[in-house]
Amino acid sequence: MAKQPATKPDFENSGAMRSNKGSASGVRVYVGDCRELLPRIPHVRNSKVDLVFADPPFNWSRAYDEWRDNMPRNEYLDFTYDWLDLCIGALNEDGSIWVNIPDDTAAEIVIHLKRRGLSMVNWCIWHYRFGQNTTSSFIKSKVHALYFCKDPESRTWNPTEILEISDRASTYFDPRTQSKRDGMPAGKRVPMDVWYGPYWGRIQGNNKERRHQHDNQLPEVYLERVIRATSNPGDLVLDPFLGSGTTGVIAHALGRGFIGTEYSKANARRAFERIEQGPVRLGAAADAVTAIHKPRSRRQPVAP
Ligand SMILES: C[S@@+](CC[C@H](N)C(=O)[O-])C[C@H]1O[C@@H](n2cnc3c(N)ncnc32)[C@H](O)[C@@H]1O
Numbered sequence: 001m002a003k004q005p006a007t008k009p010d011f012e013n014s015g016a017m018r019s020n021k022g023s024a025s026g027v028r029v030y031v032g033d034c035r036e037l038l039p040r041i042p043h044v045r046n047s048k049v050d051l052v053f054a055d056p057p058f059n060w061s062r063a064y065d066e067w068r069d070n071m072p073r074n075e076y077l078d079f080t081y082d083w084l085d086l087c088i089g090a091l092n093e094d095g096s097i098w099v100n101i102p103d104d105t106a107a108e109i110v111i112h113l114k115r116r117g118l119s120m121v122n123w124c125i126w127h128y129r130f131g132q133n134t135t136s137s138f139i140k141s142k143v144h145a146l147y148f149c150k151d152p153e154s155r156t157w158n159p160t161e162i163l164e165i166s167d168r169a170s171t172y173f174d175p176r177t178q179s180k181r182d183g184m185p186a187g188k189r190v191p192m193d194v195w196y197g198p199y200w201g202r203i204q205g206n207n208k209e210r211r212h213q214h215d216n217q218l219p220e221v222y223l224e225r226v227i228r229a230t231s232n233p234g235d236l237v238l239d240p241f242l243g244s245g246t247t248g249v250i251a252h253a254l255g256r257g258f259i260g261t262e263y264s265k266a267n268a269r270r271a272f273e274r275i276e277q278g279p280v281r282l283g284a285a286a287d288a289v290t291a292i293h294k295p296r297s298r299r300q301p302v303a304p
Contacts, residue, residue, distance in 0.1 A: 027248060027258045027275055031268045034240035034261040035079070038086040041259060043236060049090040049259070050156065050235035053226055053247045055100040055218060056083065062216065065264035080105060081112055083240055088116050090238055094156060096149040096230045100126070100218065106144040118148040121155070126222060127196040130204075145195070145222075147230070156235070161228035163188040164288045171291040188287070195222065197290045199281055208280050211270065214244035221285040223250040231256055245271025253279050 030037045038044045059076040062069045071079060087097055097118070099109055110120065124145035131141040149155035168177040169187035178186045203210050203217040211217055223246050231237060233255035239247035242260035244267065251258040252275050262268040 027252050027272070028260070029242060029245075029248070029268050029272045029275075030259070030261045031263075031265045032261065033263055035082050035086065037261045038083075038090065038240060041261075043259060044086070044090040044238065047090060047092050047095075048236055049087075049238045050092060050095050051227065051231040051237045051256075052087045052091060052095070052097040053100075053223065053237065053239050054083070054087060054098070054241055055216075055239070055243065055247075056080065056241050058102055058105070060102075065213070065267050067263045077105075077108060080109065084109065084112055085116070087238065087240060088113075088118065091150055093150055094154045096121070096147065096155050098148075098226050098230070099146045100143055101146065102140070102143050106146065109146060113146070113148045118150060119152045120146070120148050121152065122147040122193050124193045124195060126200070127194055128200065128202045130202060145226075147226075156230055156232055158229055158232070159184065159190045162191060162225050164191050164285075164290060165189075167291040167293075170289040171293055171295045173296060191225070191290070195225070197285070197288055199284050211244040211274060213270070214267070217244040218246045220246060220250060220279050220281045223247050224254075224279075224282065224285065227251055227254055227256060242271045243267060245274045248272075248275040249277075249279050250282070253282055 028041075030041065043049060057064060057067055057069045059069055059071055059073075084099075091097060097113070099113075101109055110123070114120070122145075124147060126143045126145050127141055128143075129141065131139045133139060163184060166177055166187060166189040168174040180186065184190065199221045200219055201207075203219055204215070209217070209220055227237060227247075227250050231251075234257070236257040236259065237247065237251040238259045239251075240261050242248060242262035245260065248258045248260050248271060258275070260268075260271065262271060
């Protein structure tokens with residue numbers, strides 16, 4: 001295990017913080033290293049988790065509050081495989097796991113999950129504008145959102161919870177979208193596997209969602225899509241790298257139980273407060289239009 005500061009509050013000292021709001025399972029936030037905490041949390045140990053969302057440190061020397069984000073590569077990979085195995089063990093037989101990860105470790109995670117017998121459902125891309133400027137290579141503008149499940153037949157999948165307006169309806173005014181027979185409402189579709197659009201940018205500047213002292217906060221719309229599509233109200237959601245708490249905020253607002261672990265005590269406290277305050281954009285991406293071409297002008301719009 002990589003050397004991290006020895007002054008970490010341990011599980012017994014910090015315990016669990018509970019919310020009285022929300023579903024029967026409530027919200028629990030634990031402070032410490034997820035590799036030590038997860039095996040001690042009963043719902044995790046007993047494989048009662050329905051959905052895992054993990055946005056780990058990328059090992060990019062980011063200035064996290066307490067975590068040292070600069071492990072030797074081999075240690076980082078061991079760390080990655082360790083927390084992945086704990087999260088896989090936490091899932092029930094119908095459970096799913098999402099991992100938010102950049103290019104440099106996506107392949108290793110995909111192979112590890114496959115070796116552990118999980119099935120890939122989608123390899124999604126979160127595309128954002130305003131990546132770090134560079135002239136020595138193409139500018140990075142994406143992170144991978146890897147969606148795996150234990151059992152493709154029994155996984156939870158709620159497509160009607162996350163629909164958007166199709167390009168045929170918004171842009172090409174194609175009447176065939178009104179009579180399609182894919183089970184989805186006329187003019188709408190399940191989003192594509194590249195995610196972008198209004199509210200999908202990195203959270204920075206004066207963004208309404210922004211929490212101070214977090215420079216790697218995910219947008220609420222991202223977690224709303226994941227949680228709505230791949231869990232049900234009353235399900236249990238786990239995030240081993242809570243950060244500013246985005247997963248917990250959305251899970252709690254949507255009536256899911258939530259367990260989060262976070263290495264920084266200050267982050268954990270702020271995340272818990274944010275979860276209690278609730279989201280600022282819930283529902284903002286509903287029925288979005290993500291077409292990249294201007295609407296064709298010669299035909300009249302087709303009402304969705
Ligand atoms: C990329 S951030 C997560 C951001 C989060 N998704 C959000 O929207 O705010 C990673 C977080 O994991 C925490 N962390 C790093 N290593 C950890 C570990 N071993 N156990 C628990 N938390 C850890 C860091 O302190 C940091 O807050």
